[in-house]
Amino acid sequence: MKITTKINIMTTAWILCVLVAVNVVVFFSFMKVTVNMEDQELYQRANTLIKEMKLDQSTNLVKDQVIPYLAGQSFIRIVEPGSKITHEVTNAKLISAKVKPKFVQKKVAERKTIHQKNGEEEILVIRVPIRSDGKILRSLEIGEKLSGLELAKDVLLSIQISSTVLGALLAMLGGRWLSNLIMRPISNMINTMEDIEQSGIPKKIVIQHETRDxxxxxxxxxxxxxxxxxxxxxxxxxxxxxxxxxxxxxxxxxxxxxxxxxxxxxxxxxxxxxxxxxxxxxxTRIQKMTERFLDLAATESATLLETKSLDLVVLCGNISKQLQSAYKRDIHLHFAAPSIMVTADELKLKQAIIILIDNAIKYSTDKIDVFLNVNEQNTVIKVKDYGIGIPEYEIKNIFERFYRVDKARSRETGGTGLGLAIAKNIMKQHHGEVKISSKEGVGTEAELFLPKSERKENE
Ligand SMILES: Nc1ncnc2c1ncn2[C@@H]1O[C@H](COP(=O)(O)OP(=O)(O)OP(=O)(O)O)[C@@H](O)[C@H]1O
Ligand SMILES: [Mg+2]
Missing domain, CATH: 1.10.287 (Helix Hairpins)
Known part of the structure; x- marks a missing residue:
């Protein structure tokens, strides 16, 4: 089933339930209040009648005087103990015939439904005791057809039914509007995704309205x-x-x-x-270059590192010894402590350090200093040379792939312009960073920062 249909059915059903519940409450409250009012009105009429006609002393109902008290279709009776009618005045014999007299000691109201030829009728009967000299010897009974209530009930019911039907219709229309509102951007997205799937070309969704939702x-x-x-x-x-x-x-x-x-x-x-x-x-140059391409590809993705605890003093000692003998250059290692332990992928870290020292060898002729330091957050490996340096405006570019400051010179030195991009990727995999500061003609300082707190891979 489509989500729009689901939303539509659910909202309509919910609103229908609410409407029915509210209407039921309104209907019964209305009926209760109205019937209570009718009760009160009849009691009042009974009391006035008893007082006006002095029924506590006389047992007579003078018809002409009683008639004004008959409203609509009703009857007024005096009932003796044993539920015997002594006097009765009525303008609705059929009704009075259907309601049996009842002698009462205290006032009561009763609603009766009587069946007539032309349907059911609601009758309200109230019974009030008549006291004379502290004794109850008779009671007054007034019965009246609740025609007003019947009419009001019918009108209310028809209003409620039509308002519920109208409410359900509006809820259905509202549900459709709401589901379209919600689904439009989603359908838009699905269409765009299908387009991407078919064409293979990434494509953005057109956002028509700034809804901020x-x-x-x-x-x-x-x-x-x-x-x-x-x-x-x-x-x-x-x-x-x-x-x-x-x-x-x-x-x-x-x-x-x-x-x-x-x-x-x-x-x-x-x-x-x-x-x-x-x-x-x-x-050989092509071979080196392809090796560099592969290194770059290997460090580009967030692959898992094979980390272990290793001593930087030992690692850098070995690297500088190897490079010193291979390139016949002076590489001095300075370390703040006899052993500096770090947790890293040995091969990758070694590769990053070699990239920095290799640059120092290629772009300087003097000695090269390697410093190992530890500060509060990081272990820092600094490679310092006293060579040609890098112009300040070029420093931001040298991490870009294939970027070389002096292309002609780099060709001589065999550089591909990938070394620093690879070192940056390696340090990123270790949650660290590479920083370069340099002064043209004075020299360059390249630093690797390895964070001390070991972070989780997926951080
Ligand atoms: N220590 C340095 N002194 C002077 N210039 C440097 C230094 N290190 C890097 N550079 C400049 O930055 C550029 C980029 O360095 P990078 O290491 O990425 O590439 P490369 O050395 O040219 O080639 P590769 O390292 O891939 O063989 C270099 O071409 C060079 O111009
Ligand atoms: Mg390099």
Missing amino acids: ELQKMAVTFNRMIGRLEENLEKQKQFISDASHELKTPLTVIKSFADHLLRRGIRNEADALDAIETIHSEA
């Missing part, structure tokens, strides 16, 4: 999600185009040298050797 919030969240998706798709596209562009140069070089070898053969040995060397170095 949950449904608008849902649409805004959906659009934000689509926005992120579009951004990621755009980034992916950009990455593919940047990566192809990066690969194009070494591949062109390889192809042209291979062509040269094919055309000329290896007749000129020195020339051929030169070509082979170039092909080798460009192929």
Whole structure:
């Protein structure tokens, strides 16, 4: 069943229940109040009659005097003990015949339904004792057809039935309007999702009215999600185009040298050797680049880290020893304590540290200092070089993929412009960050911040 139909049925049913309950209460309250009023009115009439006709002393009902007390179709009787009528004046013999006399010691009111040829009739009978000299020897009985009440009851019932039917109809229309109001943005969203499913192209929902309700919030969240998706798709596209562009140069070089070898053969040995060397170095560059691409892809997603407790002093000692001997550069390690323990993914953290030291090696010629410090929140690994530095306006860009300050120089050094993007991703996976401060011509300080409190993976 469609949700609109469900909402419609539910609201109509609910409003119908409420209307019926209210009408029942109104009907019975009305009946009770009206009958009470009729009772009071008849009692009053009886008392006046007793007083005016001095019924406490006389047993006679003088017809002419009693007639004004007969309203509508009614009777007035005097009843003796043993429920015997002594006097009666009536203008509705049929009614009086149906109501048996009853002698009473205290006042009572009684409602009776009598069956006539032309249907049922409601009769109200009140009985009042007549006291004379402190004794009750007779009682007065007045009966009256409740024709006004019958009419009022019928009118009230018909009003209530028609108002309930009208209420149900309005509730149905209101329910339809309400369900359409709720469902319109949802249907809109479903249509957009189906469009996305069929075309495969992310598309946002058009928000027509600023309603600031949950449904608008849902649409805004959906659009934000689509926005992120579009951004990621755009980034992916950009990455593919940047990566192809990066690969194009070494591949062109390889192809042209291979062509040269094919055309000329290896007749000129020195020339051929030169070509082979170039092909080798460009192929190595492509190899390094593809490794970098894979590293970037591996650190891009929030994959689970294989964290363990490790000593940074030992880890950085090993790294600097390896790089020192490989690049023949002075790398000094300074540590605040003989052992600095951190919880991290060893391979990934090592990769981030190597990226910073590698940059220091590539972009400086002097010594390199590595500082290990611990402050209140973080363990900080700082790599400091005294090289060419980075212009201040470039610092915000160097974390972007494939961004190199000096493209020509980077080509010489073999940089792909991915190192810092990878280091940033690794630190993000560790809930930490990378910061770079630099002064052109003076040197660069690159810092890795590892938060001390171990946070949960899904935080
Ligand atoms: N210590 C540094 N001194 C001077 N410039 C730096 C330093 N570190 C980074 N840079 C600049 O920032 C750019 C981006 O650095 P990143 O490490 O991301 O790429 P890369 O070193 O060019 O290539 P890759 O690290 O992928 O081999 C570099 O090309 C360089 O211009
Ligand atoms: Mg680098």
